[in-house]
Amino acid sequence: MKQIEAKNVNAYYGDNHVLKNINMDIMPNSVTAFIGPSGCGKSTFLRMFNRMNDYIEGFRKEGEILIDGIEIYHKNVKVEELRQKVGMVFQTPNPFPKSVYENVVYGLKVQGVKNKKILSEVVERSLTQAALWEEVKDSLNKSALSLSGGQQQRLCIARALAVEPGIILMDEPAASLDPISTAKIEELITGLKKNYTIIIVTHNMQQATRVSDKTAFFYVGELIEYEQTAKLFSKPVNAKTENYISGRFG
Numbered sequence: 001m002k003q004i005e006a007k008n009v010n011a012y013y014g015d016n017h018v019l020k021n022i023n024m025d026i027m028p029n030s031v032t033a034f035i036g037p038s039g040c041g042k043s044t045f046l047r048m049f050n051r052m053n054d055y056i057e058g059f060r061k062e063g064e065i066l067i068d069g070i071e072i073y074h075k076n077v078k079v080e081e082l083r084q085k086v087g088m089v090f091q092t093p094n095p096f097p098k099s100v101y102e103n104v105v106y107g108l109k110v111q112g113v114k115n116k117k118i119l120s121e122v123v124e125r126s127l128t129q130a131a132l133w134e135e136v137k138d139s140l141n142k143s144a145l146s147l148s149g150g151q152q153q154r155l156c157i158a159r160a161l162a163v164e165p166g167i168i169l170m171d172e173p174a175a176s177l178d179p180i181s182t183a184k185i186e187e188l189i190t191g192l193k194k195n196y197t198i199i200i201v202t203h204n205m206q207q208a209t210r211v212s213d214k215t216a217f218f219y220v221g222e223l224i225e226y227e228q229t230a231k232l233f234s235k236p237v238n239a240k241t242e243n244y245i246s247g248r249f250g
């Protein structure tokens with residue numbers, strides 16, 4: 001059963017037509033990579049899955065996006081509930097200026113969870129899943145801002161996981177990180193696949209190869225090729241895909 005279905009999706013910023021009739025199905029418990037040159041619409045498409053573009057002036061969309069069979073732009077869908085189901089991790093780590101603990105429990109507290117035992121369990125589980133627990137378990141009250149960049153990004157992943165989202169969107173999550181932190185993020189993505197559906201935008205084709213099951217190649221707002229990652233990188237069907245993955249542009 002498909003978890004995400006994009007049907008004839010078009011998107012515009014004013015007159016700028018940035019996504020052109022995109023159709024895509026994403027299966028549960030998979031990792032999907034979005035690749036393509038800068039400005040081709042990867043982030044715009046990713047952000048549509050939890051309606052992060054709603055507040056951008058001039059943004060307009062056509063078509064449908066179904067998650068678990070529900071059209072997420074339907075008027076009955078509550079955006080806050082959607083975002084609990086579809087979490088997001090950004091390019092630059094953005095922890096709150098609060099303690100490690102408070103960062104992780106933030107979403108649960110917003111939901112009204114007060115039980116200390118439950119909160120502590122979620123903190124340990126989420127930080128463990130985000131491969132950060134061992135490094136911070138003795139300093140949960142330390143400011144998140146005192147962590148390294150790579151730790152901050154894993155904390156942001158833990159914060160997203162704490163509300164058990166099901167789907168996690170990652171927009172170039174390792175773009176600002178050193179190679180060791182990047183490797184940690186890639187490793188944890190692979191581990192998370194058992195329980196989550198992950199979509200990752202990446203500029204790094206090696207990264208797409210390492211972490212993803214399927215890869216979608218975008219070019220100037222069009223979805224050019226969407227295939228099993230191994231196949232897309234070894235036997236691309238479209239000349240544009242071939243040019244991009246062989247480094248001829250982008």
Ligand SMILES: Nc1ncnc2c1ncn2[C@@H]1O[C@H](COP(=O)(O)OP(=O)(O)O)[C@@H](O)[C@H]1O
Nearest residue numbers: 013018036037038039040041042043044045056
């Ligand atoms: N907030 C915005 N307002 C207006 N135009 C935008 C905005 N964000 C992105 N765009 C435009 O939409 C197109 C796709 O951008 P984006 O989705 O960010 O691409 P990518 O993530 O592939 O680099 C680009 O032409 C970009 O300039």
Ligand SMILES: [Mg+2]
Nearest residue numbers: 042043044201
């Ligand atoms: Mg982008």
